[in-house]
Amino acid sequence: MPFTPDSELDLLFPASLISQDLKSQLHPDVHIRPLASTDHARGHLTVLSVLTVATDLGEAAWTAQFNAMRAAPQTYYSLVIVDKHSDRIVGAGTVFIERKFLRGLGSVGHIEDIAVDKQQQGKKLGIRIIQALTHISENIGCYKTILNCSRDNVPFYVKCGFEEKECEMAKYA
Numbered sequence: 167m168p169f170t171p172d173s174e175l176d177l178l179f180p181a182s183l184i185s186q187d188l189k190s191q192l193h194p195d196v197h198i199r200p201l202a203s204t205d206h207a208r209g210h211l212t213v214l215s216v217l218t219v220a221t222d223l224g225e226a227a228w229t230a231q232f233n234a235m236r237a238a239p240q241t242y243y244s245l246v247i248v249d250k251h252s253d254r255i256v257g258a259g260t261v262f263i264e265r266k267f268l269r270g271l272g273s274v275g276h277i278e279d280i281a282v283d284k285q286q287q288g289k290k291l292g293i294r295i296i297q298a299l300t301h302i303s304e305n306i307g308c309y310k311t312i313l314n315c316s317r318d319n320v321p322f323y324v325k326c327g328f329e330e331k332e333c334e335m336a337k338y339a
């Protein structure tokens with residue numbers, strides 16, 4: 167598939183929120199942009215499946231979820247890295263903005279669902295995704311950006327400038 171430029175896509179949030187500096191640090195074979203309404207067909211779920219179960223309920227269901235996220239403005243910032251030769255997604259990540267009553271009605275950025283295609287790991291795509299999401303979180307005015315990860319991934323996030331703080335609790339339904 168030929169590469170689709172941002173101007174031909176229906177994006178989740180304005181592409182201008184992604185740091186220009188960061189774009190220039192990416193390899194010329196790849197492009198970073200907000201998630202687009204047609205990204206189901208570019209392998210979004212395939213990339214996410216390196217992280218955990220990403221059951222494909224079909225394009226219509228995926229698009230309904232995209233539209234629900236977009237209907238909550240200034241909340242979901244999901245971005246992708248696309249291989250310009252194949253127009254396929256090779257990396258993905260999200261920062262979700264939580265509005266608070268404390269800290270003077272402050273906001274917190276929660277980084278979620280970071281995934282890089284197995285063939286593309288180790289090429290600095292992961293760190294660029296984290297830098298792009300942190301930049302968005304900080305530009306929106308979040309007083310902190312946080313995430314949960316496995317112990318194995320701690321060294322990666324330390325390289326991205328994060329530090330260990332407190333602990334994660336979970337209760338699955």
Ligand code: ACO
Binds near residue numbers: 314322
């Ligand atoms: N342990 C130690 N160092 C690591 C690890 C690791 N697990 N992963 C990356 N690094 C280092 C790299 O060696 C590199 O170091 P350098 O700058 O000294 O060369 C630096 O971190 C940056 O690495 P990238 O090349 O940007 O990492 P990559 O593109 O492979 O992305 C990621 C890392 C996202 C963890 C990827 O391997 C992946 O998708 N893994 C499977 C899914 C996953 O675990 N996702 C994270 C879940 S946590 C969450 O979503 C909040």
